[in-house]
Amino acid sequence: MSPTHTDVRSLVGAALETPVPADEYDRCPVTEVMRLMSDKWTVIVLVLLGRQPYRFNELHRAIDGISQRMLTRTLRGLESAGLVLREVHPTVPPSVEYRLTPLGQSLLGPLSGLADWAVTNEAALAAGRHPVAAATSSGPH
């Protein structure tokens, strides 16, 4: 198992001179995870399911603006990644429950780290570019 990473060098290997091969970049686990989370609804679904299991329509009502189609697609994506478990209860009418798998739960930690950063730096981001000490060697005279 990998030791703790202190940076994201896993993405680029150890290459400084070597260009990142397009193929390797495409199959990099970091890239894959970003692809998975980068659609419009996956994160919010992940967060909600992190709090409690939901039935399909509960989720549909809980997320304002999502269509049935996109909820289904989002859940399928998470399911096939092993982050969400789909449980069908053979009742009448049928009900389907979705919950996070342990793997899905474990993603909430890192995701929370990113969320924390986003909230902390919300102001700086909203400001567009923030006031950094621009250090051209010519210097502000």
Add this chain to the structure above:
Amino acid sequence: MSPTHTDVRSLVGAALETPVPADEYDRCPVTEVMRLMSDKWTVIVLVLLGRQPYRFNELHRAIDGISQRMLTRTLRGLESAGLVLREVHPTVPPSVEYRLTPLGQSLLGPLSGLADWAVTNEAALAAGRHPVAAATSSGPH
């Protein structure tokens, strides 16, 4: 300044019953950050610039498969978010250097957390769905 978040509840407020308003979700800082990072090249550019400053064509050569157009767009996006600083040196021929701002640097930490998770769970993700203790106790065969 916000206290430390232990989960991503900042995204959903405190609402369990209340549906997440589409508008609020759209302007949530977490959503914005995900939007920023969710294109094909932003993450790798961020990572490379985290190691050292790059000139435009250095970056172009370092990332296999990226087009000039997309590199420009990616850098513009990062710049307008305040994560990357663009420095024009009035030499002949002109050279432009890109480096991370302190804000950009600070993003590498949380990003690294996600990368670490991705590498750690690469196997489980590659397997599609992982062998979780399924509710159906009926084993294989």
Add this chain to the structure above:
DNA sequence: CCGAATCCTGGACGATACTG
């Protein structure tokens, strides 16, 4: 209640050519 099938639009992305 849960979801698949179909149609449509906008934006991401790539390739190529051109410019100061």
Add this chain to the structure above:
DNA sequence: CAGTATCGTCCAGGATTCGG
């Protein structure tokens, strides 16, 4: 060297309809 302009393709995502 560091871009911009233009064109074409592909796919995420919304609306709607149908099925089990």
